[in-house]
Amino acid sequence: MISLTDEQKSVVYHPIGNHAKVLAVAGSGKTSTLVYRIKHLILEQQTKPANIQILMFNKLARQQFKEKMTKIGIPLQQQPKVATFHSFAYGVVQKLMREGKMAEHWNFWIDSKEETARITLKRVIASLEKDSEIPANSIDIEEAYQAIQLWKGSLIPPPRAGYKGNKLLPRIYELYEEERIKTQGLTYDDFIPITIAFFEHHPKLLEQYNRNLQHLIVDEYQDVNYGQQRLIELLAANNADVMVVGDDDQTIYEWRGARPNYIIREFQSIFTNKPVKLYKLSRSFRFGAVIAQCAHNSIAFNRNRVSKSLISDDLKKPAHIILFEQSSNQDMDTNKALTEQVVTLVKNNGVPPSQIIVLCRMYAQLSGIEAEFMNKKIPYRIVGQKPFFKRREITVLLDYIWLSIHYHDPVTEQTKKKFLNIANTPNRMLTKTSLEESMNLALLKEKTLSEALESLIINADYSLNNRQKTKVLKLIKTFEQASKQIVSQKPTDVLLTDLVSSIDYFAHFDAYYGKGELSFDRKENILNFIEYVKKVDFSPSELLAHVATLDTTRGAPEDQQIVMTTIFRTKGLEFDYVIIPNCNEGYMPNLYTTNNQIFDTSGNIKEPEPSSTIESERRLFYVAITRAKKAVYIGTTTLRKNSRPSRFIDEIQYNPTVKIMGTLQRIAQGEENAKHKFLSLVTQFAGIKSVMRSLLSHYLIELKDQSLIKEVTSIVASSHETPFKYRIPYSSLPPEETTNKHEQHLHAAWNEINQ
Numbered sequence: 001m002i003s004l005t006d007e008q009k010s011v012v013y014h015p016i017g018n019h020a021k022v023l024a025v026a027g028s029g030k031t032s033t034l035v036y037r038i039k040h041l042i043l044e045q046q047t048k049p050a051n052i053q054i055l056m057f058n059k060l061a062r063q064q065f066k067e068k069m070t071k072i073g074i075p076l077q078q079q080p081k082v083a084t085f086h087s088f089a090y091g092v093v094q095k096l097m098r099e100g101k102m103a104e105h106w107n108f109w110i111d112s113k114e115e116t117a118r119i120t121l122k123r124v125i126a127s128l129e130k131d132s133e134i135p136a137n138s139i140d141i142e143e144a145y146q147a148i149q150l151w152k153g154s155l156i157p158p159p160r161a162g163y164k165g166n167k168l169l170p171r172i173y174e175l176y177e178e179e180r181i182k183t184q185g186l187t188y189d190d191f192i193p194i195t196i197a198f199f200e201h202h203p204k205l206l207e208q209y210n211r212n213l214q215h216l217i218v219d220e221y222q223d224v225n226y227g228q229q230r231l232i233e234l235l236a237a238n239n240a241d242v243m244v245v246g247d248d249d250q251t252i253y254e255w256r257g258a259r260p261n262y263i264i265r266e267f268q269s270i271f272t273n274k275p276v277k278l279y280k281l282s283r284s285f286r287f288g289a290v291i292a293q294c295a296h297n298s299i300a301f302n303r304n305r306v307s308k309s310l311i312s313d314d315l316k317k318p319a320h321i322i323l324f325e326q327s328s329n330q331d332m333d334t335n336k337a338l339t340e341q342v343v344t345l346v347k348n349n350g351v352p353p354s355q356i357i358v359l360c361r362m363y364a365q366l367s368g369i370e371a372e373f374m375n376k377k378i379p380y381r382i383v384g385q386k387p388f389f390k391r392r393e394i395t396v397l398l399d400y401i402w403l404s405i406h407y408h409d410p411v412t413e414q415t416k417k418k419f420l421n422i423a424n425t426p427n428r429m430l431t432k433t434s435l436e437e438s439m440n441l442a443l444l445k446e447k448t449l450s451e452a453l454e455s456l457i458i459n460a461d462y463s464l465n466n467r468q469k470t471k472v473l474k475l476i477k478t479f480e481q482a483s484k485q486i487v488s489q490k491p492t493d494v495l496l497t498d499l500v501s502s503i504d505y506f507a508h509f510d511a512y513y514g515k516g517e518l519s520f521d522r523k524e525n526i527l528n529f530i531e532y533v534k535k536v537d538f539s540p541s542e543l544l545a546h547v548a549t550l551d552t553t554r555g556a557p558e559d560q561q562i563v564m565t566t567i568f569r570t571k572g573l574e575f576d577y578v579i580i581p582n583c584n585e586g587y588m589p590n591l592y593t594t595n596n597q598i599f600d601t602s603g604n605i606k607e608p609e610p611s612s613t614i615e616s617e618r619r620l621f622y623v624a625i626t627r628a629k630k631a632v633y634i635g636t637t638t639l640r641k642n643s644r645p646s647r648f649i650d651e652i653q654y655n656p657t658v659k660i661m662g663t664l665q666r667i668a669q670g671e672e673n674a675k676h677k678f679l680s681l682v683t684q685f686a687g688i689k690s691v692m693r694s695l696l697s698h699y700l701i702e703l704k705d706q707s708l709i710k711e712v713t714s715i716v717a718s719s720h721e722t723p724f725k726y727r728i729p730y731s732s733l734p735p736e737e738t739t740n741k742h743e744q745h746l747h748a749a750w751n752e753i754n755q
Contacts, residue, residue, distance in 0.1 A: 027286025288319025687722030
């Protein structure tokens with residue numbers, strides 16, 4: 001048996017007949033705590049396994065939980081049911097089919113058939129475009145698919161579906177559902193709404209599930225959406241003791257429907273039939289005191305949270321946060337410095353690449369460090385997105401360059417393919433039929449792209465209206481200008497800059513995605529790509545050849561590749577080393593963040609209010625740095641005009657925290673001469689109350705050095721709290737004004753490249 005802390009034991013021996021809310025900080029051993037709770041219920045309280053239901057969020061967590069139950073000695077036949085929310089609802093749907101309450105001939109669009117849902121959605125959108133019910137190229141397939149998932153997660157059917165962004169999406173949802181039902185398809189997202197509908201309208205069915213249920217345990221409760229919350233309420237009824245476990249500080253999926261207020265305040269107001277006991281698991285086994293305190297300093301700025309400590313369980317454990325800051329008067333490139341750090345870790349220190357993760361808030365944040373990895377020949381892969389040079393916003397630009405090079409050459413199949421790729425990006429309202437006919441005719445008659453575009457305007461068979469003709473004329477002008485620049489050997493970054501301006505590319509993203517996160521990410525990636533092109537200094541033809549041969553993995557096996565991905569994809573995971581590049585305002589926090597856009601037009605579904613943007617973003621930063629076991633490396637850059645380091649770097653109070661906690665670690669490791677330095681630092685930074693509170697409430701008590709406690713207490717008692725100040729007064733800007741500042745930053749960067 002592992003040694004449980006007093007906090008963990010309180011949860012394990014939580015009294016029967018009470019609900020429990022367990023707030024567990026990052027790395028606090030909540031899984032171990034829960035499996036010992038199960039062992040206590042089954043082996044000591046003689047609770048039947050069938051009377052316990054455990055709900056988790058994903059298959060991996062479910063599998064690990066079951067393995068841990070076996071490991072601590074709960075026999076397989078005595079283990080309770082462990083399900084994900086979706087697998088539980090899937091089981092209910094299968095039962096309904098077996099009992100004839102639902103037709104049996106449904107097709108399950110899950111696992112290997114999950115893509116069927118997207119194919120169906122694409123077919124629906126194409127049909128609406130063909131019937132001119134929606135404009136061509138006006139729908140982002142992923143945005144539409146996510147909206148449908150969110151509506152279903154919030155139990156909102158098509159007649160009541162509202163959307164704060166693209167007003168066409170509710171109509172697409174309506175037709176998608178008609179098509180799905182007609183083809184008898186069921187996705188993971190359908191299981192919970194179906195289950196809840198049957199439970200609410202068939203009390204006897206619900207009774208089969210909750211009549212004997214004595215204990216309902218829900219993991220990662222901070223991530224539940226409206227539908228999952230409703231399922232918990234129905235299962236619990238008036239019988240079960242409900243224990244929910246999670247961390248409001250790690251609610252990072254609000255864009256998926258999660259709401260931190262369920263765990264912060266809604267739980268105790270919903271489950272009122274029994275007393276609710278609050279527990280806090282505040283000790284982390286994952287990292288040392290430097291990371292723990294910096295993370296705590298940052299998240300404490302959030303107002304909508306439950307106050308709790310974040311304490312390292314092992315004072316001796318080494319932990320570091322290392323900051324690389326770059327300004328316009330410094331030669332150091334922080335992406336280069338971070339890359340050198342990776343080389344040192346892998347080659348000199350023997351760290352397995354699988355224990356290093358590069359994390360971002362948005363994928364555009366990675367392009368600088370990607371370029372440095374390629375320069376250093378470090379194998380890497382992006383999870384959840386393509387490398388920066390293969391993203392569509394870049395491949396479209398590269399196709400414009402290729403077509404400009406071959407503008408006066410006879411049209412080939414490659415010309416046709418690339419032209420069709422860019423013809424409506426940005427949207428020129430040209431029909432696919434007209435475009436293909438013009439290209440096919442040019443192929444047949446061996447005409448150039450220049451001649452084909454002129455024919456598109458002149459030939460009445462193509463039936464272009466005046467607006468379309470004007471757009472084609474502007475496209476011709478774009479190609480002619482680019483062709484001349486290529487012949488005159490203008491620098492390729494200048495060519496790209498002029499292309500972006502000529503086609504009004506930035507306005508295209510704003511029109512397509514709105515002035516939000518999706519548009520901002522793409523525009524930033526373009527700016528970063530142009531900066532990369534400026535550095536490599538290739539001619540247009542050389543650049544195309546260079547990009548075509550790039551392989552970020554360099555053929556290395558997966559365990560030898562460094563993973564780069566977003567913070568959203570790593571919650572619940574841990575790594576020895578975390579790297580955060582370009583930790584700047586605009587990226588972290590991203591004030592263009594797009595919250596959950598869906599709503600119920602009838603007002604029947606009333607979900608808790610979402611967090612403010614800055615609080616949601618701060619949680620992301622908190623989750624990022626708490627993935628690390630040994631060290632976090634953070635890079636910033638202020639080389640662009642109006643760019644500045646993230647406010648979160650100020651909030652972790654980097655210098656005093658690293659110095660004090662690092663020296664404390666040396667004391668814990670037995671360095672007696674570190675005490676003098678420690679007291680000097682405490683005297684210098686005694687006004688930082690959050691750090692002093694952790695020292696006096698936890699760490700110094702564990703050192704059991706009474707003289708040190710007395711000296712620190714005396715120093716702190718005579719000090720005055722230091723007012724917190726940002727280096728730049730971020731907090732003085734309201735959100736909308738801050739967003740405008742970022743828009744100015746984007747334009748300033750654009751102007752800088754133009755110069």
